[in-house]
Amino acid sequence: MVIRFFLIACSLAAIATAGNFYRDFDITWGDGRAKILEGGQLLTLTLDKTTGSGFQSRNEYLFGKIDMQIKLVPGNSAGTVTAYYLSSQGPTHDEIDFEFLGNLSGDPYTLHTNVFTQGKGNREMQFKLWFDPTKDFHTYSILWNPRHVIFMVDGTPIRDFKNLESRGIAFPKNQPMRIYSSLWNADDWATRGGLVKTDWSKAAFTASYRDFRADACVPSSAASRCASNAAPGNSGWWNQELDLTGQQRMKWVQRNYMVYNYCSDLKRFPQGLPPECSIA
Numbered sequence: 001m002v003i004r005f006f007l008i009a010c011s012l013a014a015i016a017t018a019g020n021f022y023r024d025f026d027i028t029w030g031d032g033r034a035k036i037l038e039g040g041q042l043l044t045l046t047l048d049k050t051t052g053s054g055f056q057s058r059n060e061y062l063f064g065k066i067d068m069q070i071k072l073v074p075g076n077s078a079g080t081v082t083a084y085y086l087s088s089q090g091p092t093h094d095e096i097d098f099e100f101l102g103n104l105s106g107d108p109y110t111l112h113t114n115v116f117t118q119g120k121g122n123r124e125m126q127f128k129l130w131f132d133p134t135k136d137f138h139t140y141s142i143l144w145n146p147r148h149v150i151f152m153v154d155g156t157p158i159r160d161f162k163n164l165e166s167r168g169i170a171f172p173k174n175q176p177m178r179i180y181s182s183l184w185n186a187d188d189w190a191t192r193g194g195l196v197k198t199d200w201s202k203a204a205f206t207a208s209y210r211d212f213r214a215d216a217c218v219p220s221s222a223a224s225r226c227a228s229n230a231a232p233g234n235s236g237w238w239n240q241e242l243d244l245t246g247q248q249r250m251k252w253v254q255r256n257y258m259v260y261n262y263c264s265d266l267k268r269f270p271q272g273l274p275p276e277c278s279i280a
């Protein structure tokens with residue numbers, strides 16, 4: 001196993017830099033509603049009654065530690081969804097999702113997470129946050145190595161999707177993924193299941209992004225190494241998993257802030273919970 005990972009690592013290219021939105025991303029839709037500002041240090045997405053907006057990374061990544069600071073739509077954001085995710089292409093794609101479901105002023109956002117492997121998702125876990133995500137920027141991270149996909153908020157792990165291929169559960173490890181983000185209207189389902197509609201008198205809605213960092217592998221690049229700390233035997237993200245403290249912090253979040261876990265939804269899976277639920 002280790003040898004195979006090493007070969008993968010050596011055929012990939014390193015990038016470990018503070019991001020610049022001009023260099024690292026393309027605005028993909030929204031007809032001027034997505035803007036790169038401050039010389040590439042800030043990106044804003046807006047949504048109005050006509051349309052939302054979105055961007056995607058130029059690079060595709062295969063493993064890495066990817067951080068983005070996001071400040072969500074403030075005030076009455078009900079009906080809006082800010083999606084921030086990694087995804088590969090095609091019907092058997094892999095995907096690692098953060099989605100922020102807006103809410104009425106003073107009511108909490110829902111952070112929705114999911115993991116797709118080989119085109120199959122249905123692994124939703126939802127959280128409230130322990131801070132107001134609209135007041136300041138907070139760091140949302142994905143640590144993705146051959147053994148774990150760990151979701152983190154301000155460095156606190158909230159979810160750990162483990163590689164359980166030995167038990168027959170697919171794990172994302174062969175398909176490079178791009179980063180995507182979008183702000184859009186989903187008032188048919190997002191807030192209280194679609195009961196609360198977007199208040200267009202409060203438009204335009206804006207979410208902001210800064211401090212993108214990818215210490216990650218870029219398979220398409222010509223350089224000969226993966227990331228600086230991604231070599232086997234090194235203590236960087238390539239081998240990282242939750243230590244005892246990390247596990248305790250994740251338990252704290254899941255005990256106090258998790259509002260939905262597909263692994264406890266017996267009604268939804270009358271035939272039995274997905275296999276990873278009984279192992280994890």
Ligand SMILES: *[C@@H]1O[C@H](CO)[C@@H](O)[C@H](O)[C@H]1NC(C)=O
Pocket residue numbers: 101102103104107108109110190191192193
């Ligand atoms: C919005 O706030 C209500 C009331 O606190 C809560 O029930 C709901 O889960 C919140 N989030 C969404 C996305 O509806």
